[in-house]
Structures are given as structure tokens and as C-alpha cells.
Amino acid sequence: MKLTLKIWRQKNAGTKGSFKTYQMDDVSPKMAFLEMLDALNKKLVEEGSDPVAFDHDCREGICGSCGMYINGHPHGPVPAITTCHLSMRYFKDGETVWIEPWRAKPFPVIKDLIVDRSAFDKIQIAGGFISVNTGAAPEANSILVQKRNSDEAFDSAICVGCGACVAACKNASAMLFVSAKISQFALLPQGRIEAKQRVRAMVDKMDELGFGNCSNTGACEAECPKEIKLTNIARLNREFYKAF
Numbered sequence: 001m002k003l004t005l006k007i008w009r010q011k012n013a014g015t016k017g018s019f020k021t022y023q024m025d026d027v028s029p030k031m032a033f034l035e036m037l038d039a040l041n042k043k044l045v046e047e048g049s050d051p052v053a054f055d056h057d058c059r060e061g062i063c064g065s066c067g068m069y070i071n072g073h074p075h076g077p078v079p080a081i082t083t084c085h086l087s088m089r090y091f092k093d094g095e096t097v098w099i100e101p102w103r104a105k106p107f108p109v110i111k112d113l114i115v116d117r118s119a120f121d122k123i124q125i126a127g128g129f130i131s132v133n134t135g136a137a138p139e140a141n142s143i144l145v146q147k148r149n150s151d152e153a154f155d156s157a158i159c160v161g162c163g164a165c166v167a168a169c170k171n172a173s174a175m176l177f178v179s180a181k182i183s184q185f186a187l188l189p190q191g192r193i194e195a196k197q198r199v200r201a202m203v204d205k206m207d208e209l210g211f212g213n214c215s216n217t218g219a220c221e222a223e224c225p226k227e228i229k230l231t232n233i234a235r236l237n238r239e240f241y242k243a244f
Contacts, residue, residue, distance in 0.1 A: 001027040001093040005040065007052055008100035013108040013116075019098070029089040033076065034059060034066060036088055053112040059084040061225070064162025068113045069100045074164035074223045082162065082225045102163050104172035106210045119209045120161045120177060127201035128181045130190050149187045156183035158226045165220035165228070171212030176220040178206050179236035180228045186239055196243040203240055 003024045010017025024043075027036055034056055041051035057063045066083040070076035076086040091097060099113065107115040159180035166172050182199055185191025191198070214233060221230045 001029065001088070001091065001095075003027050003036075003091065003094075004096040006096060006098045007113070009052070009112055010101075010109050012111055017109065017112075019100075027088055027091075029087070031088040032059075032084060033070070033086040033088060034084050053110075053114050055114045056084060061085045062160060064160030064164075064225070067102060067162040067164055067167070069098075069102065069167060071098055074102070074167040075162070075225050079222070080225060080227050082160070102167040104163070104166045104211075106172065106174075107163060107166065115163070117161070117163050119211070120163065120174070122209060123174065123178060123202050123205045124161075124181065126205035127194075127198035128185075130185060130194060132190060132193065143189055145188060153184045153187040156180040156187070156228065156232055159224075159228050160226060162225060164223050164225060166211065168219040168223035169212065169215050170217065170219070171215045172210075173214045173220070174206050174209075174211040175214040175233050175236065176224065176228055176230070178202050179232035182236045182239055183232045186235060195239060199236065199239040199243050203236075 005022040005024055006019045007022060008017055009020045022040060024036065024040060027039070031039070034054070037052060037054055044051045054068060055065045057065045059066070061082045061084060064082060067075060068083055070083065070086070075081060075083045076090070078086055078090055101107075101109050101113045102115045102117075106119040107117055110116050157180070159177060161177060163177075165176040166174050182202065185198065186195055218230060221228065
């Protein structure tokens with residue numbers, strides 16, 4: 001395939017960026033999207049140009065660091081996958097592909113397609129933990145948990161913190177991320193001990209860092225690669241109201 005790539009290039013957070021155009025020939029439909037970018041960077045290095053900076057780590061869909069905006073969608077146009085799992089077979093020969101970083105004030109651009117997502121780490125540090133010293137692993141049935149609750153807690157815990165929800169939201173809200181981290185504890189007895197302190201601290205930190213309010217449009221759920229549900233936001237609101 002032949003593709004025209006429109007890629008956002010920006011030296012750092014303090015400089016203005018712009019889209020640059022690159023032509024790619026002989027792109028195999030069997031390539032992963034990041035492999036295509038690897039091929040582009042190899043070409044740029046051989047030409048003596050600065051390669052495109054993009055973030056990645058596991059390339060197995062479990063770390064979320066590969067996030068980028070592709071043709072108007074966080075992680076690309078295919079639902080429920082991260083960028084590293086996006087295959088080039090979903091693109092057509094001759095297509096123009098627009099690639100840019102997350103767009104949110106709390107996620108400043110570091111370089112090109114890489115943004116600083118440490119704001120999520122700060123929210124986690126504020127309250128996304130339990131401080132109970134459990135010692136050795138307890139017997140599995142020593143604390144009884146309803147299966148429905150354990151399943152919902154697990155479904156919330158699979159959030160990888162990639163930031164796609166923030167990028168998709170017109171208000172750059174982090175409510176889906178925060179609500180997933182609240183839910184994974186709120187549904188389990190181990191998390192109830194510090195529930196009020198946790199939700200207040202995490203919401204306060206979210207607001208302090210400049211994330212917007214929930215837009216109620218559902219774009220976050222639609223673009224989430226792990227399909228985190230909006231019901232978590234409802235649970236977050238209930239937990240927050242009960243904390244006062």
C-alpha cells in the first residue's frame with residue numbers, strides 16, 4: 001500500500017507544532033501501526049532527518065503508553081484496541097492518515113506524539129490504593145465477595161490509564177479513569193475502609209490538575225480500548241456524595 005501520513009511534529013511543550021507530510025510506499029497490510037511508524041523512522045534516519053517520537057512499551061495492549069490520535073479517534077478507528085494492536089489492514093491504499101498526540105491541557109506535549117501523562121499518576125498517588133497491611137496472601141475464601149461485585153471490580157481494574165477517555169472528551173474530563181480506579185476498590189470490602197477519604201482525595205487532585213467536568217456524551221466509553229463502562233462514573237458520583 002501507499003499512504004500519505006500527516007504527522008504532528010513538535011519539538012517540545014514550549015514550541016509550536018505543525019503537521020508534516022510523509023509518503024510511505026510498500027506498506028504491508030500485515031504490519032502493525034507502530035511497525036509502520038518504525039519503518040518511517042528507519043527511512044527518516046537513513047535520510048538524516050529527525051525520527052518521529054512516539055511512546056510505546058509492551059506492544060501487547062496492556063500498558064496504554066502507545067496512545068495517539070489517528071484519523072480523529074484515540075488509538076485509531078477500530079474500537080476496543082490500543083494503537084499497538086491496530087493493523088494496517090484497516091487502512092486503504094492511497095489513504096491519508098492523520099496522526100497527532102492527545103489534546104488536553106493536563107497532558108502537555110513532550111515531543112511529537114508523546115505527551116506527559118504523569119497527571120494520572122498523581123491522581124493514583126492521591127488515593128488509588130489501600131493502606132491495609134495484609135501480610136501473606138490470605139486464604140481465597142476468608143473474605144466473601146459477591147461474584148457480581150468481584151466481576152465488576154475486575155472489569156474496572158483493567159483500565160490501563162492510557163488517557164484515551166481524556167482525549168475523546170470535549171471537556172478533557174478524566175472521570176472515566178478516576179471512576180474506574182474508585183470502582184475497583186469501592187466494590188470490594190478491602191476498599192471500603194478508606195472509601196470516603198479516597199474519593200475526596202482523587203476527585204480533588206483531578207480538579208487541581210485541570211481536567212474538565214464530565215460532558216455526558218459518552219465519547220470516553222466509546223473510545224476506551226478496554227471498554228470501561230459509564231456506570232463507573234455513576235458509582236463515582238454516589239461515592240463522592242456519600243463522602244460528605
